[in-house]
Amino acid sequence: MSKQRSDYxxxxxxxxxxxxxxxxxxxxxMLETKRPEEHQAPPPLDPSxxxxxxxxxxxxxxxxxxxxxxxxxxxxxxxxxxxxSISIILLVTVANLPHFGDPAAPANxxxxxxxxxxxxxxxxxxxxxxxMILDYRAFDTFGESTVLFCAACCVLILLRIDDSGxxxxxxxxxxxxxxxxxxxxxxxxxLFPFIMLFGVYIVLNGHLSPGGGFSGGAIMGAGLIxxxxxxxxxxxxxxxxxxxxxxxxxxxxxxxxxxxxxSFFTGANxxxxxxPLGTPGAIxxxxxIFYLNICVGLxxxxxxYAFFVMFRKGGF
Amino acid sequence: xxxxxxxxxxSIVLSMFCGIVSSVLSGKNAKKLSIGxxxxxxxxxxxxxxxxxxxxxSYVYMMGHFPAPWGNEIxxxxxxxxxxxxxxxxxxxxxxxxxxxxxxxxESGKQNLYFIMVDLLLxxxxxxxxxxxxxxxxxxxEINTIAACGMIMIRQTxxxxxxxxxxxxMSLLGSGLFLISLSTLYGLTGQLLMTPAQGxxxxxxxxxxxxxxxxxxxxxxTVGLAIKSGLYPFHSWMPETYGYSTASSSAILSSLVxxxxxxxxxxxxxRVLGSESIMHGKIVNxxxxxxxxxxxxGSISAIRESDIRRMIAFxxxxxxxxxxMGLGLGTEAGVIASLFHILSHAASxxxxxxxxxxxxxxxxxxxxxxxxxxxxxxxxxxxxxxxVGAMSMVGLPLFAGFISKLLxxxxxxxxPTKMLPTLICLAVSTVLNxxxxxxxxxxxxxxxxxxxxSKAKARQITRGFSLKLSVxxxxxLNLVLGLFSDPIVEALQSxxxxxx
Numbered sequence: 001m002s003k004q005r006s007d008y009x010x011x012x013x014x015x016x017x018x019x020x021x022x023x024x025x026x027x028x029x030m031l032e033t034k035r036p037e038e039h040q041a042p043p044p045l046d047p048s049x050x051x052x053x054x055x056x057x058x059x060x061x062x063x064x065x066x067x068x069x070x071x072x073x074x075x076x077x078x079x080x081x082x083x084x085s086i087s088i089i090l091l092v093t094v095a096n097l098p099h100f101g102d103p104a105a106p107a108n109x110x111x112x113x114x115x116x117x118x119x120x121x122x123x124x125x126x127x128x129x130x131x132m133i134l135d136y137r138a139f140d141t142f143g144e145s146t147v148l149f150c151a152a153c154c155v156l157i158l159l160r161i162d163d164s165g166x167x168x169x170x171x172x173x174x175x176x177x178x179x180x181x182x183x184x185x186x187x188x189x190x191l192f193p194f195i196m197l198f199g200v201y202i203v204l205n206g207h208l209s210p211g212g213g214f215s216g217g218a219i220m221g222a223g224l225i226x227x228x229x230x231x232x233x234x235x236x237x238x239x240x241x242x243x244x245x246x247x248x249x250x251x252x253x254x255x256x257x258x259x260x261x262x263s264f265f266t267g268a269n270x271x272x273x274x275x276p277l278g279t280p281g282a283i284x285x286x287x288x289i290f291y292l293n294i295c296v297g298l299x300x301x302x303x304x305y306a307f308f309v310m311f312r313k314g315g316f
Numbered sequence: 317x318x319x320x321x322x323x324x325x326x327s328i329v330l331s332m333f334c335g336i337v338s339s340v341l342s343g344k345n346a347k348k349l350s351i352g353x354x355x356x357x358x359x360x361x362x363x364x365x366x367x368x369x370x371x372x373x374s375y376v377y378m379m380g381h382f383p384a385p386w387g388n389e390i391x392x393x394x395x396x397x398x399x400x401x402x403x404x405x406x407x408x409x410x411x412x413x414x415x416x417x418x419x420x421x422x423e424s425g426k427q428n429l430y431f432i433m434v435d436l437l438l439x440x441x442x443x444x445x446x447x448x449x450x451x452x453x454x455x456x457x458e459i460n461t462i463a464a465c466g467m468i469m470i471r472q473t474x475x476x477x478x479x480x481x482x483x484x485x486m487s488l489l490g491s492g493l494f495l496i497s498l499s500t501l502y503g504l505t506g507q508l509l510m511t512p513a514q515g516x517x518x519x520x521x522x523x524x525x526x527x528x529x530x531x532x533x534x535x536x537x538t539v540g541l542a543i544k545s546g547l548y549p550f551h552s553w554m555p556e557t558y559g560y561s562t563a564s565s566s567a568i569l570s571s572l573v574x575x576x577x578x579x580x581x582x583x584x585x586x587r588v589l590g591s592e593s594i595m596h597g598k599i600v601n602x603x604x605x606x607x608x609x610x611x612x613x614g615s616i617s618a619i620r621e622s623d624i625r626r627m628i629a630f631x632x633x634x635x636x637x638x639x640x641m642g643l644g645l646g647t648e649a650g651v652i653a654s655l656f657h658i659l660s661h662a663a664s665x666x667x668x669x670x671x672x673x674x675x676x677x678x679x680x681x682x683x684x685x686x687x688x689x690x691x692x693x694x695x696x697x698x699x700x701x702x703x704v705g706a707m708s709m710v711g712l713p714l715f716a717g718f719i720s721k722l723l724x725x726x727x728x729x730x731x732p733t734k735m736l737p738t739l740i741c742l743a744v745s746t747v748l749n750x751x752x753x754x755x756x757x758x759x760x761x762x763x764x765x766x767x768x769x770s771k772a773k774a775r776q777i778t779r780g781f782s783l784k785l786s787v788x789x790x791x792x793l794n795l796v797l798g799l800f801s802d803p804i805v806e807a808l809q810s811x812x813x814x815x816x
Contacts, residue, residue, distance in 0.1 A: 089532060090496070090532070092528065093500060093528065093529050093532040093533075096526065096528045096529050097500060097503050097504070097526070097529050098503060098504070098526070105503075105506075106503075106504055106505055106506045106516065106520070106526075107502065107503055107505075107506035108506065109506040109507070110385065111385045111386060111506060111507065111512075112506070114386055115386070122382075135380070135382075136380070136382050136386050136387050136388075137387065137388055137451070138379075138380060138388070139379040139380070139388040139449075139452060140388060140449075140451055140452055140455050142332075143443075143452065143455035143456060143458075143459065144455055146332055146335075146336075146436065146439075146459055147455065147458050147459055147462065149335075149336065149339075150335075150432075150433075150436050150459055150462045150463055150466070151462055153339070153429050153432050153433065153466060154433075154462055154463075154465060154466040154469075156426070156429055157426055157429050157466050157469060157470050157472075158469060160425075160426070162423060162425050246339055246340050247340065249336075249339065250336060250337070250339055250340055253336045254333070254336055254337070257329065257332060257333050257336065261329050263380060263381070264325060264329075264378075264379045264380055265322065265325070266381070267378055267379070267380040267381035267382070267387075268317070268321075268322065268325065268377050268378045268379065268380075269317060269322070270317075273381065
């Protein structure tokens with residue numbers, strides 16, 4: 001009979017066997033444990049917001065009625081027939097259109113000829129696309145900027161939360177937002193200046209090289225969104241609030257409106273506009289186009305940023 | 317060029333400018349600005365009308381330093397003047413009539429957004445009326461659609477969101493078809509300005525080249541604009557949209573927004589595609605058939621409704637049917653009847669929506685017929701307005717609706733094959749109109765016992781002066797259209813001649 005060791009209780013083997021029998025927990029008292037929060041029932045939903053669903057539930061058993069099932073099958077069948085026939089009609093139409101690049105096509109007429117041949121001379125813009133949209137057809141482009149403004153206002157109607165709901169939305173935003181992400185922050189710190197610089201370059205060079213207000217503004221808006229995602233609202237609020245958004249769009253659109261109204265008015269009344277076109281190719285050339293490009297760029301950038309912010313928490 | 321020629325341009329740009337400025341104004345100031353803008357625009361359009369009537373011809377206005385095939389252009393004639401002045405009046409009255417509801421139903425921080433939408437909608441309607449450029453028309457169709465959506469959903473109830481989503485889907489489908497047709501048309505003609513495009517289309521027809529794409533273009537354009545204006549099989553968004561948005565929005569949308577597209581369609585027919593070949597082509601027969609179907613089916617759906625606003629909305633389906641039926645007759649008299657009906661329907665539909673709101677205000681805010689019983693004694697002005705609107709819709713003499721039905725019937729008998737269907741459908745539709753409007757008028761004038769009346773009155777929203785004023789002006793407008801229709805019809809006729 002071997003001698004029983006006196007230091008057995010408390011040894012590793014003792015602990016191991018006791019752990020196997022479930023008497024010992026090696027981690028007891030060593031870990032920070034947290035009791036799960038008690039499940040809270042969500043606040044009762046406002047029934048008026050869901051009256052359509054309620055009405056549907058009260059109505060017939062939609063999924064098991066034979067009539068409704070037949071109707072649905074017929075509906076799907078007819079939709080397929082309709083889609084296929086419309087596609088065929090459109091494809092046949094496209095096949096019958098003048099061929100792309102055909103020199104005899106009706107689209108190659110005196111209109112595009114003048115844009116190409118005299119565009120530089122008449123608008124002062126090396127990039128004739130910019131010359132077309134901001135000088136020959138500037139009224140349409142003003143309409144397009146207003147479409148953006150109108151869409152931004154609609155998003156405000158739909159998503160902006162008033163002050164009472166703001167605090168809750170902010171709380172919500174902080175829970176779900178992974179902030180202080182080191183990789184994102186460092187990457188944004190390096191990329192953000194370049195993105196903005198590139199956007200500004202594209203806007204300012206709109207009349208000289210491919211680009212212009214719409215594309216440059218989109219790049220600047222994307223840069224702002226990246227900055228917001230990396231550093232959070234507290235940092236962006238220092239330079240971009242709702243007020244900034246409103247006044248920048250207001251200023252840009254009002255400048256566009258006034259400048260172009262002046263040019264429309266003088267043009268229609270056959271008065272000289274008195275705006276020098278400058279030397280083609282210089283940065284300060286092509287009359288109003290340079291400034292209009294800046295306006296369009298600002299509107300587009302602000303609108304993109306506002307869309308993102310509205311969708312994220314309903315306020316700046 | 318006299319200074320008055322600048323006015324169409326001023327009125328469009330001024331509306332856009334006011335919309336932009338309203339974004340930094342408070343709700344109250346934005347409201348004042350909108351109302352002021354509508355008054356100014358009314359004066360400007362009226363002077364354009366007076367000028368074109370006296371000069372007897374239309375003029376084009378260069379938007380910039382470049383002439384027709386290169387730069388943008390707008391154009392003004394008698395028809396444009398009549399429509400622009402009329403639209404300003406209707407919009408002003410509809411807005412004034414619903415001011416109290418705008419204040420109550422829209423969140424205070426978003427009131428100025430509503431007036432931005434009103435200003436931009438006005439700008440887009442004026443641009444659709446005045447434009448002489450196909451792509452400008454498309455840009456302003458976009459503004460029109462987005463602004464209308466904003467006006468629907470700004471009430472921020474579940475129903476108005478659903479209505480806005482439905483409207484958006486249908487309207488974007490229409491815009492998409494319209495855009496496809498514009499691009500094929502550009503591919504075929506290489507022109508975006510209406511005047512040179514007309515020449516190019518005529519040359520295409522003469523040479524007989526590319527006829528299939530041209531036919532598809534005409535069809536897509538017609539179907540796209542018909543979807544956007546709510547012609548019968550595409551009307552499903554109408555009852556929701558007009559039933560659940562705020563009163564002014566319903567009135568403006570039903571009386572003006574859907575009409576803007578019809579005017580654009582007529583303009584494109586006359587100014588681009590060539591009225592002769594369109595009117596003798598097959599596409600008008602399509603419009604004729606669907607117009608007739610809309611006249612009957614809209615009225616039948618209206619009879620089945622138990623909600624007053626939805627009933628009026630279904631009546632709009634029928635009235636849009638009338639307008640397309642007139643276009644479908646394929647004669648000049650038919651088009652003039654349609655144009656007159658655009659005016660008379662706008663005058664009576666705006667009146668109906670505004671006074672129906674007045675009636676439901678004194679019935680505890682309910683729009684159900686059972687709650688509206690006796691509402692005529694609680695708000696006599698709104699009841700009078702509703703009765704006048706109903707009589708005009710049915711087509712009793714003295715009111716605007718009578719003249720338009722008379723014009724439709726007169727235009728109908730000129731065409732031997734289309735005469736019988738036109739007259740039969742007009743008669744049937746009139747009887748159906750009478751059924752549901754008479755029922756409503758009887759309901760609101762059915763006496764109720766004093767107890768229920770006082771209960772309803774206790775819950776009523778305070779009646780406003782603005783609603784009474786608006787209803788009164790609408791009644792006068794209806795009577796003017798009904799009693800002094802001759803000069804208006806003549807103006808429409810001369811305007812249409814200036815088109816081609």
